[in-house]
Amino acid sequence: MRQSVITEIKSLYPQMNEAMQKIADYLIDTDEIEGVERASELAQRSGVSTASVSRFVKMMGYKEFRDFRLPIVLEKQGEEKRQAKSELNYNGETISGDAYSICKTIFSKSVRELEETWGILDFSLIQKVADLIHKARRIAVIGVGRSKITVEALFSRLYRIGYPIMKFSDSHEIVNITSILEEKDLLICVSNFGLSKSVVEGAKRAKKRGIKVVGISSIKESPLSKVSDYTLFSAYDYNAQDGNLFDPSSENLAQLVMVDCIYMLVARKNEKKNISYFKTFSNEIHAEHVK
Template sequence: MREDSCILRIKKQYFELRPSEVKVADFVLRNIRETSKISIGRLSQITGVSQPSIVRFVKAIGYTSYREFKDDIIENIASNQAESNISLLQELNLKEKDKIEDVPRKTIKTTIKILEETLTSIDTKDFEKAITMIVNARKINIYGVENSVGVISDLTNKLLYLGLDVRRFEDTYMQNLSANNMREEDLAIAISYSGTSKDTVDILKKAKGTGAKTLVITNFEESIISNYADVVLHSSNSKGHIYGNAIFSRTSQIVIVDMIYRGIILSDYDKFSHILDRNGEISSYKSY
């Protein structure tokens, strides 16, 4: 990680800190990623420093709150992940000497690798929690931008077929408006491959601020958007972008959507199979 923001602030103020604050500083400098995931209470237990002293520490290095301090760490981690990416052509496993006839084989090979990694990355307990959240939600709003839009459309259609109250918004103004009007019994689902798309992160943060439950589908376990999620379904254990996100991001996202669809049906097979049969009759009239 480059020396910027949080780490640089600590080093600049290090010799001005109180002894208790130095303990916190030492831990953070050695365990920056772990710090991004833990609460102030947990940090207090680990370092043996009181929570008020931790608050004094973050203010001493220039933050207004522990929340702002953690957000800056998460943003720095995400920024450094992006900087460490290998080139897109390398990610796509393409070379100038490759033949067009090799494209199908290479594409399928990469897709299989992504799907295998997704299978090993999905936490079954988190998956079960996600299904419960969706089934029990009064209203579901789904958010995302750019390459995630097609996946969002697919998830919306599937949930509608299952009789759930779901909607999606592509206009940023309507996204903000819908998120602002959510309630505690509602669910916001955000889909972001990188987990760093500013519009999607900000919308989920707004939805969580209303008390609504939040679910994130993303590729990387350590991402900014995960900070505002009650449950995260991530498709990779890696710390950085392994594949060309513009091309292959849909692969892992679509398969997670299909998992969710099947999981909902199995959560109450009689109920949802009946709904599917009833709604299937509507679409049958549109076929020759």
């Protein structure tokens, strides 16, 4: 079953040329796609050539425009009209009204990001990643900026049940660890847009040493996804870099849920031992609580 067409467009957006991005912008924002019957009409409305539409359709995995049109029309029929943007917005939605309205906007966007990530999640791949973690001699997790949230979550989950995991967010430390990883080690790289130089270069450095690399990102065909052996994708936050006053955390939320999935899959590998570690850790932490 194909994933959401709009989700796929968002995921491929950073890899599109200017003409294709114009088509993508129109398709994401419009509520009038039902009136577009031919590729030439979409070209006219997007301000591009018909040839650009043909290339766009093929990039999306369809042979003809008519094959592409039907699923996106059906998808658009179930969408609510997008709100107008303002200077203060969250993931493309205007932030206005009282506390209830603002919180509803943010919660609904986060729920949507989770639903879209669920729609693109590769279950056989996430199981493969859990297997690699379980068998690894050492696990190094790297990520900078907002991606550190996911790095910290993965580290804390696996560390507490005894897995030999390390985390690095400083560019110099990333150079160091990716230069000394050895056979049977595993490198996990986190980058929301797959563009962070220290992370991508770290992945390349590790690959040269024969290390398996797992990426966690939102962008297909990004530099990180191209160098990684395996990449787990969260839904792409299309509006995250569109002049927002606040970087939405909905993308990180989806990655945190993926981390929990990995954690549970890994914990099942040696359930009795891992539960024993967790109980010991929990009891010791409880003893540290103020009474």
